[in-house]
Amino acid sequence: MKIRTASTGMVMVVVLAFACVVLPLLLPFDPLEIDLHHRFLPPLSGSHVLGTDEIGRDTLVRLLVGARTSLLIGLSAMALSTLTGCLTGGLTGFYGGWTRRVLMRIVDSVLCFPTIFLLLTLASFGQPGALTIVGIVSLVAWMEVSRVVDGQVRALRGREFVVAVEAMGASAAHMLLRELLPNITGAIIVVSTLNVARAILMEAYVSYLGNGIQPPQPSLGAMLNDAQEYLRPDPWLAILPGLVIAVAVIGLNFIGDGLRVAVDPRQGRRA
Amino acid sequence: MADPTAPLLDVRNLTKIYPRRKGLFGKGEAFVALDGISFTVGRGEVLGIVGESGSGKSTAGRIAMDILTRSFGQVLFDGVDPLTMDRVQRRGFRRRAQMIFQDPYASLNPRMTVEQLLRTPLALHGLTGTPAEDRRKLVAALDLVGLPATLLNRYPHEFSGGQRQRINIARALMLDPALVVADEAVSALDVSVQAQVVNLFMDLREQLGIAIVFIAHDLPVVGIISDRIAVMYRGRIVELGETVAMFTRPRHPYTAMLLNAAPAPDSSAASLLAVQPVAEDAGMAGGCAFRPRCTFAMPACAVEKPPVRTLQGGHMTACLRDDLVIDGPLAGQSCC
Numbered sequence: 001m002k003i004r005t006a007s008t009g010m011v012m013v014v015v016l017a018f019a020c021v022v023l024p025l026l027l028p029f030d031p032l033e034i035d036l037h038h039r040f041l042p043p044l045s046g047s048h049v050l051g052t053d054e055i056g057r058d059t060l061v062r063l064l065v066g067a068r069t070s071l072l073i074g075l076s077a078m079a080l081s082t083l084t085g086c087l088t089g090g091l092t093g094f095y096g097g098w099t100r101r102v103l104m105r106i107v108d109s110v111l112c113f114p115t116i117f118l119l120l121t122l123a124s125f126g127q128p129g130a131l132t133i134v135g136i137v138s139l140v141a142w143m144e145v146s147r148v149v150d151g152q153v154r155a156l157r158g159r160e161f162v163v164a165v166e167a168m169g170a171s172a173a174h175m176l177l178r179e180l181l182p183n184i185t186g187a188i189i190v191v192s193t194l195n196v197a198r199a200i201l202m203e204a205y206v207s208y209l210g211n212g213i214q215p216p217q218p219s220l221g222a223m224l225n226d227a228q229e230y231l232r233p234d235p236w237l238a239i240l241p242g243l244v245i246a247v248a249v250i251g252l253n254f255i256g257d258g259l260r261v262a263v264d265p266r267q268g269r270r271a
Numbered sequence: 272m273a274d275p276t277a278p279l280l281d282v283r284n285l286t287k288i289y290p291r292r293k294g295l296f297g298k299g300e301a302f303v304a305l306d307g308i309s310f311t312v313g314r315g316e317v318l319g320i321v322g323e324s325g326s327g328k329s330t331a332g333r334i335a336m337d338i339l340t341r342s343f344g345q346v347l348f349d350g351v352d353p354l355t356m357d358r359v360q361r362r363g364f365r366r367r368a369q370m371i372f373q374d375p376y377a378s379l380n381p382r383m384t385v386e387q388l389l390r391t392p393l394a395l396h397g398l399t400g401t402p403a404e405d406r407r408k409l410v411a412a413l414d415l416v417g418l419p420a421t422l423l424n425r426y427p428h429e430f431s432g433g434q435r436q437r438i439n440i441a442r443a444l445m446l447d448p449a450l451v452v453a454d455e456a457v458s459a460l461d462v463s464v465q466a467q468v469v470n471l472f473m474d475l476r477e478q479l480g481i482a483i484v485f486i487a488h489d490l491p492v493v494g495i496i497s498d499r500i501a502v503m504y505r506g507r508i509v510e511l512g513e514t515v516a517m518f519t520r521p522r523h524p525y526t527a528m529l530l531n532a533a534p535a536p537d538s539s540a541a542s543l544l545a546v547q548p549v550a551e552d553a554g555m556a557g558g559c560a561f562r563p564r565c566t567f568a569m570p571a572c573a574v575e576k577p578p579v580r581t582l583q584g585g586h587m588t589a590c591l592r593d594d595l596v597i598d599g600p601l602a603g604q605s606c607c
Contacts, residue, residue: 160378164439167338168392168446169365178391182382 006258012251016244020068029058031065031218040234053223053237054230062218067244069213070200070220073133074248077199080138082192085145090176092146093153104150107143115140119202123211133212137199148191152184186263190256197252204245220245277350278311279450279482280335280368285309285344287330287506304330306506307344312450315480317472319497319514321490321529326503328486329373332452335484336370348450366396369443373455375435379427385438386423389413392445412441415478416471433464440471444479451475452484457492469496490529494518502526505560508579512586518601522588524565527597559591567592 024031028047035056043051043059050060088107092100110118118140126132153176156162162179170179206212207221215222220241227237287305305327312318320328333339335346337353346352353364372378379388389409393399400408410420416437427435436456443451453472457465473496475481487493493500494514501511502525510523521527558573559565565572569591577589 160372160374161380163338164370164372164378164442165380165391165395167336167365167368167370169362169395170391174395179380183380 003258005254006262009251009254009256009258012247013255016067016247016251017071020064020071024061024064024068027058027061027064029061031057031062032216033057040230042234043236043240050240051236053226057218059237059240062223063220063240063244066213066218066220066223066241067248069130069218070203070245070248071196073130073137073203074196074199074252076134077137077141077203078192078196080134081142081195081199082145082188084138084142085147085191086149086181086188088142089146089149089151090153090180093150094157094172094176094180096154096157100150103146107146110140111143115202116205119206120209120211123206123209128211128214130213133203133206136206137202140202141195141198145188145191145195148187149184152187153180156180156183186259190260190263193252193256193259197249197256200245200248200252275314278347279314279316279349280312280484281345281347281350282311282331282335283309283345283347285331285334285346286342287327287334287339288342303506305334305341305344308501308503308506308508310501310508310511312482312484314449315476315482316499317476317483317485317497319493319500320484320486320503321488321493321500322503323488325505327506328488328503329454331503332370332454332484332486336368336452337364338370362396366446367449369446369448369451371436371439371443371451371453371456373458375432375439375459376427378439379435381427384424384426385413388427388438389423389442389445392442396446398446408445412444415444415475416441431464432460433468436460436468437471440468440475444475447479448481450482450484452486454486455488456485458487458489465492472496490526502529507560507576507589508587509561509590510586510588512582512588513584515601516584516586518599520602521597521599522582522586522595523561523590524567524592524595524597525561527599528564530599559589567595 035052038048038052038056039054041048041052041056043049045051048058048060050058050063053059053062088103092103119136122136122139123132126136157180162175165179166175203212203219204221204224207219208225210222210225212221213219223241224238227234227241230237284307285305286303286307289302289304291300291302308327308331310318310320320331322328330339334341335348337346346354348364348368351360351364353361356364383391386409389412390399390405393405393408399405409423413420413422418434418437418441422430427438430438439456440451456472457468460468469492472483472485476483476496483496485493485496490500490502494517497514499512500514500517501508502517502523503509504525510517510521510526512522517526518530521530558575559568559577562568562572571591575591577591579587579589580593581587
């Protein structure tokens, strides 16, 4: 059953990603092109397949470019937070003792802050833009990876295959990278996948509240914000970006859940 | 290189204490896992260490390999303590002393092929040559342990327990060690496979002159392979001596009990020693730890920890009773 969920998620994400990359090149519109003669066109009106927004920009092309940005930010934030998480979790799990006590208390204290407020506080400090978002989203997302890696490394550190190479004179780096890491990639992939989904949601929050991708560049969150004013007469302006976010996040979560079962069958059955 | 007549491994007064904490801040009583044990292993010698679970035998092996910290005592490998070794000496120690673990399933990285597993020690010590040379070494090591070279690309899960232990042994041999510490290396195996692996250890010792510390809980199995045997009980060595002497005339009641725990049909000591249930930690308060289970205990046994007495032929025992005459399974046989 879980296999089917994962495949469904895979199809959703792959189709979305493919559309984001290829379709904007084929469509005859530019995401920034204003056309004041054709404002608020409803979907399926002529060549504007999903209509136009309040200043006549093509909704479909903006959605796709926005989703592309979201996916890229999600992936980059995932890469950064996974790297940070693996590094911190690997060290704490491997060395234990004071290293672990200090670093894990930092993780705990960062986790104490409500994510959204932390995100917005951080966002208000930085120059709005894609790179800043990647940075701040990673800053609030690395802890989970860190915890997972810490736990896994700790569980495997005392296992005989690790102690065996230690007794042969292996360095800490060798043990971590060659012996431990290959045995926990499954768990890392699972949290990372779920982190991409979270990062996309967070990017949407931040952009919705105006601290993220700046206009006129399209962004799903900013499109939602713009659509607020026209919710009554033109609801599709809000529904469509919401739908794209949902497809991306649900798809990625499906993949993550499916992988989780593949990696740890026991946990899957309990859930 | 140190004096060639000196022991390869010389362990002196090794002690390991685990502090036990009560609650968050309180101090509990410490648990003494190793209580000042001493033994030596000569070049090419096989020393067996026997004892039940919790007796400290694995702890001793791990500290000797310097993969576990000690509380007190000395470990001298070729006359040098791993704690005081410089980088170069340490590298040499890590190459010349190898360890084999109890669980053949857990001691091989499941993500590596046999080839990768066997290459690892070479890579760690910068001993890799051309691919062809390396391959020859791998095949030679596999051949020594009786495995065909066709298995090089397989993963550990494709092997049986006995085969995996052979792979572990082959891996240890890659570095041409002088000492192998086999920590319960055959305990997890089926009896028939056990015999094969024990035979393999004996072959290695004969062919390669490797000294072996053979740790197990099964005295008869240890007896097959060992020149000398150390019997451990609750963190102390209670008896240490030549294998034959041990099997002929055990000096410590615990050794006698272990010997009789094995199926030995004409054992006259069986009636003397009944296994009695023991309360946890009974006897640790002072005096002989074995006292609650011992049929020969006297009042003095509760007072002081029996000191180690050295008898004829370097046989050592930590029992107050010097008047015991216990027959082992080899008693009365004219052997050796």
